[in-house]
Amino acid sequence: MPAASTAANTVADRPRLERWIRFGVKPLVFGAALLPAAWLVAGVFEWQGFALGANPIAAILHTCGRWTLNFILLTLTVTPIVQLTGRSEWLRLRRMLGLFAFTYALLHFLTYLVLDQSLDVRAVMQDIVKRPYITIGFTALLLLVPLAATSTRRMMRRLGRRWQQLHRLVYVIAVLGVWHFYWEVKADVRQPLLYAGAVAVLLGIRWWKRRGSRSATFRAGVGRYARAFCSARAASQIAASTSGPPTQVASGIASPK
Amino acid sequence: MYRRKLSFERAAGIVPSEITPRDVYFNRRELLRAVGFGAALTALGSAIPALATDGLSYRKNLRYSTTETPNTYQDIATYNNFYEFGTGKGDPAANAGTLRPRPWSLTISGEAEVKGRYDLEDILKPHALEERIYRLRCVEAWSMVIPWVGIPLGDLLKRFQPTSRAKYVAFKTLLDHKQMPGERSTVLDWPYVEGLRIDEAMHPLSLLVVGLYGQVLPNQNGAPLRLVVPWKYGFKGIKSIVEIHFTERQPRTSWNTAYPEAYGFYSNVNPAVDHPNWSQARERRIGAGLFNARIPTQLFNGYASEVADLYRGMDLRRYY
Numbered sequence: 074m075p076a077a078s079t080a081a082n083t084v085a086d087r088p089r090l091e092r093w094i095r096f097g098v099k100p101l102v103f104g105a106a107l108l109p110a111a112w113l114v115a116g117v118f119e120w121q122g123f124a125l126g127a128n129p130i131a132a133i134l135h136t137c138g139r140w141t142l143n144f145i146l147l148t149l150t151v152t153p154i155v156q157l158t159g160r161s162e163w164l165r166l167r168r169m170l171g172l173f174a175f176t177y178a179l180l181h182f183l184t185y186l187v188l189d190q191s192l193d194v195r196a197v198m199q200d201i202v203k204r205p206y207i208t209i210g211f212t213a214l215l216l217l218v219p220l221a222a223t224s225t226r227r228m229m230r231r232l233g234r235r236w237q238q239l240h241r242l243v244y245v246i247a248v249l250g251v252w253h254f255y256w257e258v259k260a261d262v263r264q265p266l267l268y269a270g271a272v273a274v275l276l277g278i279r280w281w282k283r284r285g286s287r288s289a290t291f292r293a294g295v296g297r298y299a300r301a302f303c304s305a306r307a308a309s310q311i312a313a314s315t316s317g318p319p320t321q322v323a324s325g326i327a328s329p330k
Numbered sequence: 331m332y333r334r335k336l337s338f339e340r341a342a343g344i345v346p347s348e349i350t351p352r353d354v355y356f357n358r359r360e361l362l363r364a365v366g367f368g369a370a371l372t373a374l375g376s377a378i379p380a381l382a383t384d385g386l387s388y389r390k391n392l393r394y395s396t397t398e399t400p401n402t403y404q405d406i407a408t409y410n411n412f413y414e415f416g417t418g419k420g421d422p423a424a425n426a427g428t429l430r431p432r433p434w435s436l437t438i439s440g441e442a443e444v445k446g447r448y449d450l451e452d453i454l455k456p457h458a459l460e461e462r463i464y465r466l467r468c469v470e471a472w473s474m475v476i477p478w479v480g481i482p483l484g485d486l487l488k489r490f491q492p493t494s495r496a497k498y499v500a501f502k503t504l505l506d507h508k509q510m511p512g513e514r515s516t517v518l519d520w521p522y523v524e525g526l527r528i529d530e531a532m533h534p535l536s537l538l539v540v541g542l543y544g545q546v547l548p549n550q551n552g553a554p555l556r557l558v559v560p561w562k563y564g565f566k567g568i569k570s571i572v573e574i575h576f577t578e579r580q581p582r583t584s585w586n587t588a589y590p591e592a593y594g595f596y597s598n599v600n601p602a603v604d605h606p607n608w609s610q611a612r613e614r615r616i617g618a619g620l621f622n623a624r625i626p627t628q629l630f631n632g633y634a635s636e637v638a639d640l641y642r643g644m645d646l647r648r649y650y
Binding site: 117126127128129130131188189190191193196199200203204206256257259260261263 | 401404405408409413417419420470472515517518588589604606607608609614616617620621623624
């Protein structure tokens with residue numbers, strides 16, 4: 074990791090919050106994010122009384138789908154937390170959360186393809202074309218692919234400003250994902266509406282922020298933090314000045330482009 | 331007041347002495363325990379209703395039973411659609427404890443000579459229970475094989491002498507959000523209502539069910555009385571029935587009201603007519619394991635040779 078090679082950024086003087094997130098929160102979240110999958114595996118093998126019930130395929134399908142949405146929501150929560158606390162260190166969690174969303178989405182689709190439809194590709198294609206809720210869900214999965222593929226530090230650097238534009242696709246994905254859920258349920262739309270509400274709040278915060286202070290806060294805010302994190306130099310600078318207010322930090326960093 | 335001679339008893343020629351006194355029936359376990367099982371049986375003789383113990387006495391009807399392996403009791407009693415107790419498949423098993431299936435009264439109304447409100451035990455008494463192993467095809471494209479215990483619906487309906495204006499039979503579930511907490515939600519328009527054309531209702535395959543696997547029906551499966559129409563999607567099998575109404579006009583049905591494009595009045599199992607959200611061509615047999623492929627769905631759920639005549643000349647795509 075480039076940041077670690079900089080002399081000014083040794084473990085010893087890395088600020089406390091960043092260290093806490095990196096070595097405490099992040100591994101903990103990583104472990105917790107694996108729990109739904111572990112629960113499913115335990116259920117499939119009926120280990121220690123774990124069970125998936127009469128319809129295990131539906132249980133796997135719905136668990137993976139639900140956690141895809143959960144991780145998309147968590148990913149969207151990171152930026153507001155950064156804005157609220159003024160601590161950009163929380164951004165360290167975002168890529169991992171996003172990649173878990175992608176992983177569970179992929180498992181969700183593979184469960185449908187392999188277990189539910191027994192690899193009947195023709196039936197799956199027909200479903201994708203004919204059933205609007207599957208069309209929407211599949212579109213959301215396809216849109217997640219480029220985001221996962223460009224999640225590396227190298228791709229962030231290479232794409233520069235366009236990286237952020239590309240990754241705004243997650244807003245579209247969140248809407249499509251909840252819509253997919255809403256159309257899937259037979260009658261009880263309470264849960265999908267709850268998710269829709271959460272997405273509305275998370276996107277609303279962004280819209281409100283953007284409208285509220287178009288020039289200073291927004292431009293110097295999250296967007297720049299995201300880009301700042303691509304660059305090794307920026308990372309060390311943020312590390313060195315975490316006590317300052319966010320605008321100060323941002324102003325100290327040269328834009329990568 | 332309770333032992334007032336009921337109108338259907340006159341019609342069916344039932345003498346009041348044939349009917350178990352209410353206190354004897356409801357204290358039957360204590361009675362059995364006190365006297366000793368065998369002695370109690372002798373003492374009460376034929377007065378013990380069919381539900382005298384949790385184990386029912388019934389004969390097996392092989393003519394109307396499939397030879398396919400039934401699902402386990404566990405699967406049948408824990409994977410349910412019974413929105414009156416919640417919309418999750420496990421909710422009914424978890425929440426149906428609040429239902430009090432006994433005592434239970436059933437109202438017969440509408441276009442019939444004999445009408446009124448009756449105690450369920452009294453109504454069932456003249457009928458011999460039989461076990462039938464039926465396929466159950468849920469509209470959600472899964473299926474089970476279930477050993478029901480019940481009586482032919484037609485046999486019961488005939489006792490109330492439906493008039494010539496009785497073209498349809500409507501059914502209604504209990505409306506009581508204390509017993510059925512799911513009815514507090516607005517997921518469906520409560521109470522749950524269903525209906526059949528009179529010839530469908532009189533068809534020998536239509537069954538009024540009181541038991542499962544030789545036992546009294548568990549609450550989550552629709553205790554104490556539910557309908558099973560094996561050639562139709564499972565949701566036609568209305569649960570915890572409190573009223574049967576004979577009518578001249580096609581009755582309203584709950585799922586048809588909620589989403590008419592997806593759920594028709596007839597709702598006969600038909601692999602050629604898809605649900606808007608999924609294909610009905612294949613179904614997942616519950617209990618078949620993780621890697622078993624779906625099996626093809628049969629027209630009228632495999633009961634076409636018995637019921638296809640009911641729909642001769644009808645466009646099943648239009649009347650889905």
